[in-house]
Amino acid sequence: MAKAAKKIGRYKILGELGRGAMGVVYKAEDPNLDRVVALKTIILEKDAEGRGDYQKRFFLEAKAAGKLTHPHIVTTYDFGEVDGIAYLAMELLEGTDLRKRAQEGPTIPAAEAVEIGCQVAEGLAFAHQRGIVHRDIKPANIMLLARGPAKIMDFGLARMRVADHKTSTGMVLGTPRYMSPEQISGQPVDQRSDVFSLGIVLWEMLTGRRLFAGTEMAQVTHSITCEEHEPPTRVDPELPAMLDFVVARALKKDPAVRYQDAEEMAADLRTCLAELRGREAAPDEAGEGSRTVKLDADGEPTLAAPATSAIAADTRLPVSRHFESSAALMRLAKSPRMGRAPRPVGIFRRVLNDGPVRRLFLVTLVAALAGSYVALA
């Protein structure tokens, strides 16, 4: 298509930047403004009936995304449709997306990961305040500029893609690994769904692992809806404990107890960032004091800690690394069967050990003897 279409609308194609599920992204020039842009094309449906709806929705979403001008959101300059191809002209960014950065580069330092998470949360908060939900927050949609902030890409386009797949195959596709439980189960989503997706991205940046991995869709769905994540500090004990709480709150399965908006999450991430920056500034101080007791020396994954309400279903609780429990564990290792269910206390034991019962018994005995003496003497 790149060769055939040297121009799309008024835009002069300069080269291809990438290809995705929906279309191709070109580097293009806007001759009117003499500006180089990223031109994202979306192939519209050929079916005339569905096409009208799709086109209408695309323009609505693009119009809404075009209103978002924020340092952490890729700016949309223009949109339109020509020869069955819808296009979006967006800010052209020099940098790499977070997915490539995670795949190719070394593990992202904690402070940088938190900063990226914070910037994305701020961008999302801005969009959420204007009633726009991204619906497809994932590393590939977060652009890291060579020098400067992280920017969210593809606002509003997820809905187009989901609708497209739903129409054609009856399935919700998109990026299941980063979907919220409500999104993956086909329920209506709001800004809290983006918060969940950002929680996954943040967890993966901090740990360098995949959170809800799986080869089958059913496996991923089950993981997202049922499995509890492992706190980041269990993977890297050097991370601030507060990050555990931020991630835990963002990844709540129930949207009602999740962060209610991205601004709330951004505020907490700013606090974490301040702590991390403080540590970087004073590395000697950070090394002092009582650190956690590391039980798992070989770095094997440890158990995550479920909340009280979830314990009825999953009673596994991890041994705390903040306290020394090795003595008890060694004792259990030596005597694998310990204790028994309580038995009822017999009358003789109670008389011997229970003060009031013993006194009553003695008083009764003395009274009985006294009564007998009086009667018989």
Added chain:
Amino acid sequence: MTASLVASVVFLKIQDFARRPASEQARLRAQLQAVVAVTAAEIAPAGRLMLDAADGAAIVVLDDPRGALRLAERALTAVAVGLPLSAGINHGALQLAGRKGGEGMTGDGIAVAAAVAAFGAPPRLLASRSFRDALAEVAPGLEAALGAAGTFTDPGLRTHELFSPDDKAIQRRSRRYAAIGVVLVIALVGAGVAARASTVGQQPFMEVILEKVPYWRDLVQKVSY
């Protein structure tokens, strides 16, 4: 071989933890760790095992229900310094969990303690029936300090008969036993006096009965011979 045991579990739950801002969660968690460190210090390291929960902590006390109760009571004093804790104690089955058998614990002992802790509002301490029985077994009479708090049903529709500490229950029990003692003394000594009085200056009661029924007198005499 995986270790399985029956032990007391003190579950300390921070109320409404999930709904609090993360900065507050971190502060509360740090406070809880400090509280657990102080309160668990009186139990020997080989006698207790600390477990993490997302919204609290569980302390497994291996063979000292009295110590578990003391620990829970002391931990709840932290409510005064702004840590909204509730506690649940249970005595039940546990097992070491995890691939290496030492990463954590699982079992009904934890599940019930967590359910019990969820029933109480800070600074309430609730104990299960099995914990009360365990306490009675190691220290008969001490279980009286746990008064009936009612029957609760958890989200899994499991019913729990729960008890909560009652400072005056021991005194009330002592007074009750003393009153029963007094009544028994009066009754037994009074019966002796009555028996004695019935014999003074007149024919004994039994003699009167036996004379009225001659057949019984013969029978008694036969048996006596």
